[in-house]
Amino acid sequence: MARSKEFEIHEVLDKAMILFWEQGYEKTSMSDLVEHMGIHRRSLYDTFGDKHSLFLQAMDRYIGKVETRLTQEVKQSETATEAMRAVFRFMIAEQDHSPSGCMIVNSMTELAARDAEINIKSMRSLASTEEMFERIIVWGQQTGEFSSGCEPKEAAEYLQALSIGIRAMGRTTVDTEKLVRIMNMAIRFLTQPS
Amino acid sequence: MARSKEFEIHEVLDKAMILFWEQGYEKTSMSDLVEHMGIHRRSLYDTFGDKHSLFLQAMDRYIGKVETRLTQEVKQSETATEAMRAVFRFMIAEQDHSPSGCMIVNSMTELAARDAEINIKSMRSLASTEEMFERIIVWGQQTGEFSSGCEPKEAAEYLQALSIGIRAMGRTTVDTEKLVRIMNMAIRFLTQPS
Numbered sequence: 001m002a003r004s005k006e007f008e009i010h011e012v013l014d015k016a017m018i019l020f021w022e023q024g025y026e027k028t029s030m031s032d033l034v035e036h037m038g039i040h041r042r043s044l045y046d047t048f049g050d051k052h053s054l055f056l057q058a059m060d061r062y063i064g065k066v067e068t069r070l071t072q073e074v075k076q077s078e079t080a081t082e083a084m085r086a087v088f089r090f091m092i093a094e095q096d097h098s099p100s101g102c103m104i105v106n107s108m109t110e111l112a113a114r115d116a117e118i119n120i121k122s123m124r125s126l127a128s129t130e131e132m133f134e135r136i137i138v139w140g141q142q143t144g145e146f147s148s149g150c151e152p153k154e155a156a157e158y159l160q161a162l163s164i165g166i167r168a169m170g171r172t173t174v175d176t177e178k179l180v181r182i183m184n185m186a187i188r189f190l191t192q193p194s
Numbered sequence: 195m196a197r198s199k200e201f202e203i204h205e206v207l208d209k210a211m212i213l214f215w216e217q218g219y220e221k222t223s224m225s226d227l228v229e230h231m232g233i234h235r236r237s238l239y240d241t242f243g244d245k246h247s248l249f250l251q252a253m254d255r256y257i258g259k260v261e262t263r264l265t266q267e268v269k270q271s272e273t274a275t276e277a278m279r280a281v282f283r284f285m286i287a288e289q290d291h292s293p294s295g296c297m298i299v300n301s302m303t304e305l306a307a308r309d310a311e312i313n314i315k316s317m318r319s320l321a322s323t324e325e326m327f328e329r330i331i332v333w334g335q336q337t338g339e340f341s342s343g344c345e346p347k348e349a350a351e352y353l354q355a356l357s358i359g360i361r362a363m364g365r366t367t368v369d370t371e372k373l374v375r376i377m378n379m380a381i382r383f384l385t386q387p388s
Contacts, residue, residue: 022307024220024304026220027220100307101303106304108366109295109304109362110300110303110304112366112367113216113295114217119366119367122366126366150379154375155379157372157375157379158356158376160359161356161359161360161373162355164358164363165354165355165357165358166359168302168303168358168359169320169358172302172307172316172317173317178351182351185351186352192383192386193387
């Protein structure tokens with residue numbers, strides 16, 4: 001029995017996502033994509049449109065996957081501290097068979113300054129992560145795990161910046177241990193009385 | 195009287211640096227560079243070598259300028275807190291007539307994962323900034339401005355990640371006020387008793 005068209009679309013879109021995540025937008029040519037996605041150039045254009053349109057769809061696919069995973073990590077955690085650690089560990093850890101770093105952070109630094117659509121998509125994704133940080137901080141303040149001395153919205157902005165830094169450093173050969181130490185210091189600051 | 199050759203080299207290299215900083219490595223073609231630098235293609239190759247070699251020289255030029263400026267900012271500060279603010283403000287503020295964000299952070303996310311030379315250059319530049327953060331923290335702990343509860347090396351790693359996040363966010367349309375709030379929270383954490 002033939003697989004559904006929807007399944008195939010997700011499968012080939014994932015291949016485009018991985019390639020863009022690994023090497024960025026400009027480096028990736030339509031010929032690379034045709035070869036890597038294993039479909040005909042004509043089908044690629046018919047299904048996804050041009051390279052820019054395919055990139056936007058690959059970003060949506062990436063954002064959807066990451067948000068699903070982060071929501072799961074938070075749900076499975078028994079304390080706010082455990083949830084915060086799970087989120088940071090997901091951002092630090094190299095995923096098996098995945099490129100290093102984060103496709104959103106890469107796309108921001110490569111394209112947001114000159115591409116309004118990428119800028120908007122990146123900003124929306126950051127806003128969603130920031131809201132998640134805020135919810136975890138409120139949770140931790142309610143249980144007494146985190147100090148009530150900081151305003152959750154401001155602390156979430158700060159954790160957002162820190163997590164972007166960690167994800168950018170993940171593109172280099174920096175030690176994972178170093179990124180874990182940075183996470184620990186950020187969490188320690190949240191628990192200090194002000 | 196003709197200007198010295200050295201002066202001209204710096205002047206045209208600055209033009210290449212600005213173009214790479216603005217649009218990244220892959221987007222920038224040799225034809226863009228020839229046009230933007232205002233020299234002949236042959237002179238470009240003779241003086242700077244190929245695009246990759248020119249990019250490495252542009253990065254060195256950028257790193258040199260930033261380090262000189264940061265050293266000045268720190269020297270002119272009367273307190274460690276003032277020095278820390280000056281460093282972050284330099285990273286936050288849009289420089290007049292300059293592209294947004296930071297060329298090192300852009301180069302890291304675009305290239306460090308697949309280009310060993312860019313990775314090494316980025317890591318060296320980060321190490322130098324981290325040492326500067328560490329010196330400011332030691333200074334502030336000695337004067338009692340910062341809490342002695344954190345280990346200067348670890349706190350410097352953490353500030354490094356935060357500052358990379360701030361510089362990456364600077365490529366988007368995020369408010370400068372938000373980046374200033376993030377800086378303030380980071381400095382506040384350094385002053386808290388642990």
